[in-house]
Amino acid sequence: MPEPVRALIPRLRAICGDDGVITDTAQRRTYESDALTYHAAVPGVVVLPTGTEQVAAVVRLCAEHGVPFVPRGAGTGLSAGALPRDDGVLVTTSRMRRIHEIDIDNACAVVEPGVANLDITRAAAPHGYYYAPDPSSQQVCSVGGNVAENSGGAHCLKYGFTANHVLGLEVVTPGGEVVRLGGKAPEAPGYDLIGAFVGSEGTLGIATEITVRLTRAPERVSTVLAAFATTDAGGAAVSAIIAAGVLPSAVEMMDALSIEAAEQAVACGYPKGAGAVLIVELDGPASDVEAYAAVVERLCREAGAFEIRAADDPDERARIWKGRKSAFAAVGRISPAYIVQDGVVPRTALPDVLRRIAELSARSGIRVANVFHAGDGNLHPLVLFDDAEPGAAERAAEVSGAILDLCIEHGGSITGEHGVGVDKACHMPAMFGPSDLDAFDRLRRAFDPQGIANPEKLLPTPRLCGERPAVRKGEHPLVAEGAGDVF
Amino acid sequence: MPEPVRALIPRLRAICGDDGVITDTAQRRTYESDALTYHAAVPGVVVLPTGTEQVAAVVRLCAEHGVPFVPRGAGTGLSAGALPRDDGVLVTTSRMRRIHEIDIDNACAVVEPGVANLDITRAAAPHGYYYAPDPSSQQVCSVGGNVAENSGGAHCLKYGFTANHVLGLEVVTPGGEVVRLGGKAPEAPGYDLIGAFVGSEGTLGIATEITVRLTRAPERVSTVLAAFATTDAGGAAVSAIIAAGVLPSAVEMMDALSIEAAEQAVACGYPKGAGAVLIVELDGPASDVEAYAAVVERLCREAGAFEIRAADDPDERARIWKGRKSAFAAVGRISPAYIVQDGVVPRTALPDVLRRIAELSARSGIRVANVFHAGDGNLHPLVLFDDAEPGAAERAAEVSGAILDLCIEHGGSITGEHGVGVDKACHMPAMFGPSDLDAFDRLRRAFDPQGIANPEKLLPTPRLCGERPAVRKGEHPLVAEGAGDVF
Secondary structure (H helix, E strand, O other): OOHHHHHHHHHHHHHHOHHHEEOOHHHHHOOOOOOOOOOOOOOOEEEOOOOHHHHHHHHHHHHHHOOOEEEEOOOOOOOOOOOOOOOOEEEEOOOOOOEEEEEOOOOEEEEOOOOEHHHHHHHHHHHOEEOOOOOOOOOOOEHHHHHHHOOOOOOHHHHOOHHHOEEEEEEEOOOOOEEEEEOOOOOOOOOOHHHHHOOOOOOOOEEEEEEEEOEEOOOEEEEEEEEEOOHHHHHHHHHHHHHOOOOOOEEEEEEHHHHHHHHHHHOOOOOOOOOEEEEEEEEEOHHHHHHHHHHHHHHHHHOOOOEEEEEOOHHHHHHHHHHHHOHHHHHHHHOOEEEEOOEEOOHHHHHHHHHHHHHHHHHHOOOEEEEEEHHHOEEEEEEEEOOOOOOHHHHHHHHHHHHHHHHHHOOOEOOOOOOOOOOOHHHHHHHOOHHHHHHHHHHHHHHOOOOOEOOOOOOOOHHHHOOOOOOOOOOOOOOOOOOOOOO | OOHHHHHHHHHHHHHHOHHHEEOOHHHHHOOOOOOOOOOOOOOOEEEOOOOHHHHHHHHHHHHHHOOOEEEEOOOOOOOOOOOOOOOOEEEEOOOOOOEEEEEOOOOEEEEOOOOEHHHHHHHHHHHOEEOOOOOOOOOOOEHHHHHHHOOOOOOHHHHOOHHHOEEEEEEEOOOOOEEEEEOOOOOOOOOOHHHHHOOOOOOOOEEEEEEEEOEEOOOEEEEEEEEEOOHHHHHHHHHHHHHOOOOOOEEEEEEHHHHHHHHHHHOOOOOOOOOEEEEEEEEEOHHHHHHHHHHHHHHHHHOOOOEEEEEOOHHHHHHHHHHHHHHHHHHHHHOOEEEEOOEEOOHHHHHHHHHHHHHHHHHHOOOEEEEEEHHHOEEEEEEEEOOOOOOHHHHHHHHHHHHHHHHHHOOOEOOOOOOOOOOOHHHHHHHOOHHHHHHHHHHHHHHOOOOOEOOOOOOOOHHHHOOOOOOOOOOOOOOOOOOOOOO
């Protein structure tokens, strides 16, 4: 443990109590990564504050001594946004799990950051409400982590991201000040720092209290599964559905390889021979859902669907979702290792990008299974490789990076919902110009002049990204035209 | 004209052309205020750039010489956010009126900041789309001004504010750099500076290109007018409607005094003897709108409505809206002068706040007409006075300020949609603590270290607000309990 961290320990104990400070090496090691395990580091010390005052005191202590701190929720992140530092303090919110208020009259909840996403819905459900953002880790992921990463979920298409559901925040700034942003009333004057804070990945401070919007549970939910020969046909159905003015709550697509994986893992029983399955979920008043489900079925048939199933009973709906929900884990059945990528393209560019990913895969010999939120153009390509094969991991990383570049080339984004963290910090110059990055950096320095709040996450640094020239639009060797002989 | 401004003129002419720079005093005077005419100042010089490069060059010139600049759209603002400075450059976007693109596939439009709000809808309408934010000045107000003020409108309840409809921005920062924020793809990584920029009132720079979301035109629109004996009964109907899970696109309320004014001005023919009228608009699929309109009518009757009218034909709907839309101007018929206030309270606090406003009015002898977006708790009290009567304006201003304080006391906000500008900058300490204001100030200084971008707007300054102690929650003499003898 580096000396500057060691020196803080007695004072950290005075703030958080003896049981609120972890110094034992084996225990610290359990915090060495988030769910993106290929980035790992043992934290210098771990603290478990129980409230705002403790968080503020810990951060003030760090600020006073110039020691970095890293905030951590449940550790389910997929971009190494909570990667610890051996020269820093890991501030874990797992003891801040109180739901302060479920305010049905104003349709909101006030919670501590360590509360699990799904626990808000559990508390609101008896009143006929729920918390809409639903990352796939929602049983365990924390609301504070969701705020840090601006998490999405399968139902973003209709309901938006975490940013669309946060009404107010109490935040401990990197200087240790406690600041309140927003509140229950819609729209506050002044700068919308809630927007800037949500998705700031801990670099602007730590949220210690979160006021979220609650959404009324829909009267009816209906799920349609449609099987197509190709992803192109499935993509055409998606475009037709959106063009018809239907706004499904979710539109998910899986390609042949991911269907195969899901079948092997959970016997989901999707239609045999499908080159793509589309899952379209509708919610709202019963009369609407029925009318729209009929439109969706018709448009899927017109786009070439050879089999359609529909369900509005919870068990049947769960059967349809089973394959999709298990897809990531299922891929483990057909490949020893894989990278989950996360990129976004404008919806209209989906067919072209999928073709380019297939070319990339053919050219490199690296298999890519595609699972994605088709409605909002958020791709989750699973790049498969055998980690026992020398050089395979590097080639997979290369393909994975090239997919991001394809997203950028098509006017999209390097992350849809997993965040930047350490993992994609070096890709930011491929998406933003120097003036744009400078604007980000100015905001960061305004709140954190010492650079102690989750350093080296979100924005590229020379230490992290080296001197290698930034990849610019369309310049990636795998993406450039006629680059067929790269491998 | 102060010398520092005079010295810039030849270079401003070189940038914007001779006809793009206004130095004539009479012409400059036409820019002396926005729609809040009691704040006025003649700008040192007015420039009318035609594109991003000219804006950037003007701002760089200002930055180089430390000369302040004030951005201005159509000048329809109601918080003196575009109040000019005699020692500064007024940058008017009225020549930047191109609609670059209506992209129906991705449901968005790319426009210059000087484009009138309603012109986006006109361009999108042939494709079955429209631009949702609808401030009452939408025929003339500019999208750039809407972005600066985060403008709302009667339909915010369902569709949100400008911030909810801006997907991307090209911005000239106070240093004269051109920065791109966001774009057509949903959610970008990095800090959400779009959120911070929208509503920043020109203090973080000037938007030179704006990508907005287009919304599909609803299949059916239906408008219900319900008359009640009291605003309490109308408020109970609003609560019942929201509690039933109906989400109208607009819920507007007018009290007896504003109904009287509207009747005198435009003979709107609202039910005689009404202490309050409620206008509830529903939009969406025809089947929904019909079903919900029936629910709304039933709930209004249950809350005591003595007359209900409904319309879904555009002419009949316009007749219902006529009184509401004319209300502000109509008040001129019953009072020589008035202040339009703009405050927000959580919806559930509306009845209490309306009672307190009535008490305030009775105690001070100042009449207050209430017109408001009841669905989202956004009040627009019209504080009436006779400007020929000595001291009346000051008493009206006092009542108007006390209403804001009531909003704050009830957990609301000092502005719903008109912005802070110069007009409410000194009220900010009543709403935010020193740490909160410090956070705002840090953001501002990060982008504008010289303090040249629309200075003295949005945040309080000692010069503007003097040394008078900030009004804190519940401390206003008119609001404090037992303060009946203030007047």
